[in-house]
Amino acid sequence: MTNNKYYFPNNIWKKYFAKNSIESGKWISWFATREAEKIVDRKEADTLIKIIENSNLNxxxxRKAYFCLGHLCKNLSDKEIFDFLVNKLNSESENIQETILISITNMDKPLEYNLIPIINILKNGKMGMKTSAAIALxxxxxxxxEIELLNSFEKEKNKHLQEMIAxxxxxxxxxxxxxxxxxxLKTAKGRDYKYFLESALIEIKKR
Known part of the structure; x- marks a missing residue:
């Protein structure tokens, strides 16, 4: 996932590849990342956790092991892996915290899932981390x-954070x-800002 050599995969049509990939450049790391996002083999979890817990490793x-484990968690909706990752939010660097948060964003989070470490980042993190936490919820x-998000929405003045909360x-x-x-919305300015508010209202009212 960190190899930036140019790569042409045999299983992708040349026409498609030429149109969508050559102009922007596609590297081994790009294809490896896309494959990591699709990981579904639960047996890989133990290997990834060993890498994560080996402080002697680069x-x-x-961080890449966290990325893979986070997507495995999302793809399998695995509570045990989720608990492991969320507990790591209390001790890891911001870059790794962000990797964890992004990787679990789109998974369902049932009532029994522990979201307190994410809420703590939403309340006390730096602005960029607050945004990642808001999305991860x-x-x-x-x-x-919902109450925590609304409290943050009313307290914080950063429009991008408010957009992500919406x-x-x-x-x-x-x-x-x-x-x-x-x-x-009555006093909102900016097309994007209004869009996020209006979109949230539309979906909420549908329910």
């Missing part, structure tokens, strides 16, 4: 998550979110 190797089934509220929001989003 930092980037460990998508598809959470715990109703308390995007997450599309998946977790209820009637509690509607008056807050509608009130913000």
């Amino acid at each position: 930092y980037e190797i460990r 998508k598809n959470a089934k715990n109703p308390d998550i 995007s997450t509220l599309k998946t977790v929001g209820s009637n509690k979110s509607i008056p807050i989003l509608e009130n913000k």
